[in-house]
Amino acid sequence: MNEQATGGPASPASSGGGLRIGTAPDSWGVWFPEHPRQIPWQRFLDEVQAAGYHWIELGPYGYLPTDPHQLEDELGARDLKLSGGTVFTGFHKGDEQWQRAWDQAVQVGSLVHALGAEHIVVIPDMWRSDLTGxxxxxxxxxxxxxxRLARGQERLGKALWEEYGVRQQFHSHADSHVGTRREVVRLLELTDPRYVNLCLDTGHYAYYGGDNLRLIQEHPDRIGYLHLKQVDPELLFEVLKNDTPFADAAAEVMVEPPAGIPEFGPIIEAVAAIDPDIFAIVEQDMPGVDIDVPLKIATRTREHIFGCSPLTRRR
Structure with a gap:
């Protein structure tokens, strides 16, 4: 394991030779701005620091403080920095979806820009409700x-760049219309790489049988951001066979590394060869988790990732 991962002397990777490893509220079970079973945001930030991370994502807008000065102070007090935020879109449904997307983009884009972040992860609407199935x-x-989907994402990506200087990273997702390899590649073929690239979520891409390394090798110019996640390959077949909604299966099928697939080491090295400044954010889906559980998992996961490859860094 890199000494840098535990706050010790900097490894060669810490000076620019590897991906910046971070985490997200999702890895503490946070899916909504407010929910009675979710961990309080102050405790979440304390535990991110305790687990040894420096970079975090914003998570659902409204979970962490939305005042940029307050958020900057809270992060700074814990030696944390923001890698990006998240917006949800449904452009395939019609032109009226633009305003919904842009309203989110204004909130999230202005906040992440104020804190120096350069990325917004865009998640498409799911065809199946994540609340009811x-x-x-x-x-x-x-x-x-x-x-409509392609035009909307291009328009959003262009506007985000011109207005806020942040880049759109499209996130394929289980139970969404863009999940399989063919669907992801089709989106890439229909969109301009200046405005639409990928947040490659390794678990969600593997959920529908996608080969992460193949996608990275065939479309290196479209990989702008990573979510590191693993899926249980045996349980996955049960989930798909029984048509279980992702929201119901997520906490079990997305497993703690290294219990699932894909293996992180080769992915980290392939992406670091493209651009060593790319973020690789741990995002283990654990909706409804007991709030006392995530800290130990997050710590072990960081240790595992830094042990996978020297091409990793904390900062």
């Missing part, structure tokens, strides 16, 4: 819907 629309898009 109900099917809300068909699972696949027609050609017209694909066109």
């Amino acid at each position: 109900e099917a809300l629309e068909p699972r696949i898009l027609d050609a017209e819907q694909w066109g």
Whole structure:
């Protein structure tokens, strides 16, 4: 394990030779701005620091303080910095979705920009409700819907860059219309790389059988950000066979590394060869988790990641 991971002397990677490793509220079970079972935000930040991380994501807007001065003070007091935020979109549904997306983008974009972050992860709406498991629309898009999706994401990416100097990183997702390899590649083919690149979530991409290394090797110019996550390959077949909603399966099927797939080491090294400044954010889906559980998992996960490859750094 890198000494840098535990706050010891800096390794060669800490000076620019490896991916910047961070974590996210999701790894503490936070899916919503407010929920009675979620960990209080102050304790979350304390535990991120205790687990040995320096970089974090914003998580759902409204969970962490939204006043930039307060958030900067809270992060600074714990030696933490912000890597990016998250916006949700549904452009395939129609032109009226633009205002919904832009309203979020204004809030999140201005906040992350004020704290010096340069990325916004964009997650597409799921065809199945993450609250009830109900099917809300068909699972696949027609050609017209694909066109709307691509145009909307391009427009958003261009606006985010021009208004806030932040880059859009599109996140394929289980139970969404962009999840399989063919769907991800289709999105890349339909969009301008200046405005739409990928937050490659290793677990969500593997959820539908995607080969992360192959995608990285075939589209190196479209990898802008990473979410590090593993999926249980045996349980996954049960989830898919039984058509279990992702929200119901997430806490079990997305497992603590190194119990699942894909292996992190080769992915870290392949992405570091593209750009050693790319963020690799741990995001283990654990909705509904007991708030006393995540700290030890987050600590072990950091130790595992820094043991996978020397091409990792804390800062």
